[in-house]
Amino acid sequence: MPDIEIVENLKRDLGEKALELSNPGVRRIFLGVAPRDLLPAVTLLRDKYDCAYLATISGLDKGDSFELLYHFASPAVNINLRTEIPKSAPSIASICAVIPGAVLYERELQDMFGILVEGLPDPRPLVLPDDWPAGNYPLRKDWKFERPQEVIPGGKS
Amino acid sequence: MLNKLARWSRIKSPWILHLNSGACNACDIEIIAALTPRFDVERFGILLRATPRHADVIIASGPVTRQMRDRIIRIYDQVPDPKFVIAVGACAMSGCVYRGAYNSLGGIDQVIPVNIYVPGCPARPDAIIDGVVKLLGKL
Amino acid sequence: MSFQIPIGPQHPALKEPISLRMTVEGEVITGVDIRLGYNHRGLEKLAEDRNWIQNIYLTERICGICSHSHATCYVQGVERLMELAPPRRGLYIRYLIAELERIHSHLLWLGVAGHEAGFDSFFMYTWRDREVVMDLLEMISGNRVHYAINTIGGVRRDLDAGQIAKIQEGIVTLRKRSEYYFYIGANEPSFVARIAGVGYLSKENAVALCAVGPVARASGVARDVRKDDPWAVYDEVDFEVATADSCDVLGRVVVRVKELLESYKICEQLLKSLPAGDIAVKAPRKAKPGEVVSRYEAPRGENIHYIKANGTDKPERLKVRAPTLANYPATVEMLRKGFIADIPLIFAAIDPCICCAERTVTLIAAGSGEESVVRMSDLRRRAIARHQNAPVKRNAVWPL
Numbered sequence: 251m252p253d254i255e256i257v258e259n260l261k262r263d264l265g266e267k268a269l270e271l272s273n274p275g276v277r278r279i280f281l282g283v284a285p286r287d288l289l290p291a292v293t294l295l296r297d298k299y300d301c302a303y304l305a306t307i308s309g310l311d312k313g314d315s316f317e318l319l320y321h322f323a324s325p326a327v328n329i330n331l332r333t334e335i336p337k338s339a340p341s342i343a344s345i346c347a348v349i350p351g352a353v354l355y356e357r358e359l360q361d362m363f364g365i366l367v368e369g370l371p372d373p374r375p376l377v378l379p380d381d382w383p384a385g386n387y388p389l390r391k392d393w394k395f396e397r398p399q400e401v402i403p404g405g406k407s
Numbered sequence: 408m409l410n411k412l413a414r415w416s417r418i419k420s421p422w423i424l425h426l427n428s429g430a431c432n433a434c435d436i437e438i439i440a441a442l443t444p445r446f447d448v449e450r451f452g453i454l455l456r457a458t459p460r461h462a463d464v465i466i467a468s469g470p471v472t473r474q475m476r477d478r479i480i481r482i483y484d485q486v487p488d489p490k491f492v493i494a495v496g497a498c499a500m501s502g503c504v505y506r507g508a509y510n511s512l513g514g515i516d517q518v519i520p521v522n523i524y525v526p527g528c529p530a531r532p533d534a535i536i537d538g539v540v541k542l543l544g545k546l
Numbered sequence: 547m548s549f550q551i552p553i554g555p556q557h558p559a560l561k562e563p564i565s566l567r568m569t570v571e572g573e574v575i576t577g578v579d580i581r582l583g584y585n586h587r588g589l590e591k592l593a594e595d596r597n598w599i600q601n602i603y604l605t606e607r608i609c610g611i612c613s614h615s616h617a618t619c620y621v622q623g624v625e626r627l628m629e630l631a632p633p634r635r636g637l638y639i640r641y642l643i644a645e646l647e648r649i650h651s652h653l654l655w656l657g658v659a660g661h662e663a664g665f666d667s668f669f670m671y672t673w674r675d676r677e678v679v680m681d682l683l684e685m686i687s688g689n690r691v692h693y694a695i696n697t698i699g700g701v702r703r704d705l706d707a708g709q710i711a712k713i714q715e716g717i718v719t720l721r722k723r724s725e726y727y728f729y730i731g732a733n734e735p736s737f738v739a740r741i742a743g744v745g746y747l748s749k750e751n752a753v754a755l756c757a758v759g760p761v762a763r764a765s766g767v768a769r770d771v772r773k774d775d776p777w778a779v780y781d782e783v784d785f786e787v788a789t790a791d792s793c794d795v796l797g798r799v800v801v802r803v804k805e806l807l808e809s810y811k812i813c814e815q816l817l818k819s820l821p822a823g824d825i826a827v828k829a830p831r832k833a834k835p836g837e838v839v840s841r842y843e844a845p846r847g848e849n850i851h852y853i854k855a856n857g858t859d860k861p862e863r864l865k866v867r868a869p870t871l872a873n874y875p876a877t878v879e880m881l882r883k884g885f886i887a888d889i890p891l892i893f894a895a896i897d898p899c900i901c902c903a904e905r906t907v908t909l910i911a912a913g914s915g916e917e918s919v920v921r922m923s924d925l926r927r928r929a930i931a932r933h934q935n936a937p938v939k940r941n942a943v944w945p946l
Contacts, residue, residue, distance in 0.1 A: 275626065277775055278839060303769070304756050305841070306867035308852045321839060321850060325774045330839060351756030351875050355867075362590075377586040379474035379510065388509055388591055395509040395591070400501075403516050429587060433610025433691040436654065443673040472586060504604050508588035529610060529691050 253279065256299070256327055263294060270332065282332040285342055291331060292320070292345050300324040304345075307355040309363045311391045316340055316363060341366040362389040418543050420452030424462035424486065428479055428515065430469025433529035434496035438466060441532040448536055459485040464542070466535075470498040470511040471518050483519045493538055494521045497528040573885050578878045593864040598624055598698055598833065601861065605851075606692055608866065611654065613692050614647045615844035616851075616866070621696045622777055623840030623853045627833045628698070636700030636825040637778045642713075642816045643686065643695055645809045649720065650679040651845035652802045652809075655897050656727065659799060662894045663740045668730065675723045682716045685709060700826025710817055721810050728803065741795040745880045745892035748793060757876040758869050759847025760805070761896050763789045764797030771843040783815045795895040802897075832859045844869055846897045870896065 270282030301322035502513035569577035660668030687693030788804035790797035847869025
């Protein structure tokens, strides 16, 4: 099914829930929804558009809000679902009930951005070390790392 | 007399432990390729051992990640004296491209004392064998 | 009486640190917990401070075995952002090296699988044959691993007639040797019996848990980015997607062996129809604002990079998801109901590229909470001993 037909079907199925719908390249569709419509949209994509496969979840720090991109893929097309949440109240519902394979990607979002994912079956940190000081979220734009001076053994330090 | 015998046996067959402290794997597959028929370090008597308690030499690669730091120190303590450390690859020497990352400490020598540095990204198996032989020459 | 076994970071058999904690009852595993983070190097944050060209060298070093796949996935995306059309000869050379890398990675994995199953001579044979591919790659690019052959807009080095002849000769040699491996597979019933029925992952679970690469294809899910989302030359060459239906480690071996044969076919086609011309176009310093999703089929599965540009010469956001991370939930499912003795084999069968993980198995007694650390090599020895004494499975068949 070519991209144009899929875009038309999405427009018809989601109606005004689709805040943004674009087709910038071959086999790439970008779809925007509000956070409260996230779970119905994901269920629709899985059931009607053959998108049971979630490739990954990207987070982006836009200053005063976080943008989350869910990358789904079907054998015909890639649908990227975008949603935005404010930085002052960073929380989003988990989609693990619909797509069980999403658990690791949501844990990584929690670690890197400090976004609270509600309903996550296993909310422990994923990639940060055990002795990482709490409250430091590395991928936020305002978090800078000052590298401590390395010690050269046997030489001038 | 017994000392000379012990030193001769250590030079003739050092047993090594391979330690990966968060590397990209390129140096590790070159270390393993040194065991394969083309380069064959086993003819020098070098054996890859499983546990730190049997090893004489630690071959380490990777820029040390914060999570691995305590484990490396613990493994170093478990290796019986006299022990030697070879740092393989640019990451183990100074961090390579990961210098300045928030989770990497920038080299093995920030954590344990190193005897030999083998440069390269990744270090060729020939260079690794050269490094091991030079270490044996110093003993 | 349940035990919990930790398999810890420093592990003698395979190369990367990961920590697994298994809850076991007797010899059967009832629960698995994976602790990542030993290999987390903060790459995505580093990428925001480097410009487009410097990031090629950074993404190459995400993994040593699949370095070209990360670099190609990144460069594909950036070329689309900058709206560049690299010349055909450059694209053919880039994907020829990609297929050579797939060959070297699958041969490496076959050796590792043989080693974990107790078949060390197989390990030595495949790694000796891998040296043929490493020599070809060194002749083309100058380095055995991390061949920095990509640049934005094409490739950096060209092939001349002598090199092309050598590559063709090398592929003929490799094909003869690979056929010897199939002969071994067909005539070594103990090897086949060792790996059949181990690490079962049903098709529904493979789909629900979003497995990728040969792990999904061995469970009958025909998902391959080279066919679903072909970029550049993959819609001009003729090859098939390799699948298997047995959903276990035997299926994964069969899928990778079939992919080796397909890669030889693809390399020969690319070399035969290599077009003449330039190898690169000049790329601008800055990229226009935009975003792109770039997918690539690495030897282990699907690699996805999401790149966002904001009009300067540095990316605003680079998000990388390597294939082994996607296979972790599937691995947890596979290990459940398996035996402790099979842990090294199952874990090696997903082809873990744990530039990403370290493995030691820790067995934790679920009842009493006592911990005992068991080295992977001990597990392997126990596994080999156990299978030498077990009766040979008479109905395990080599399907090729």
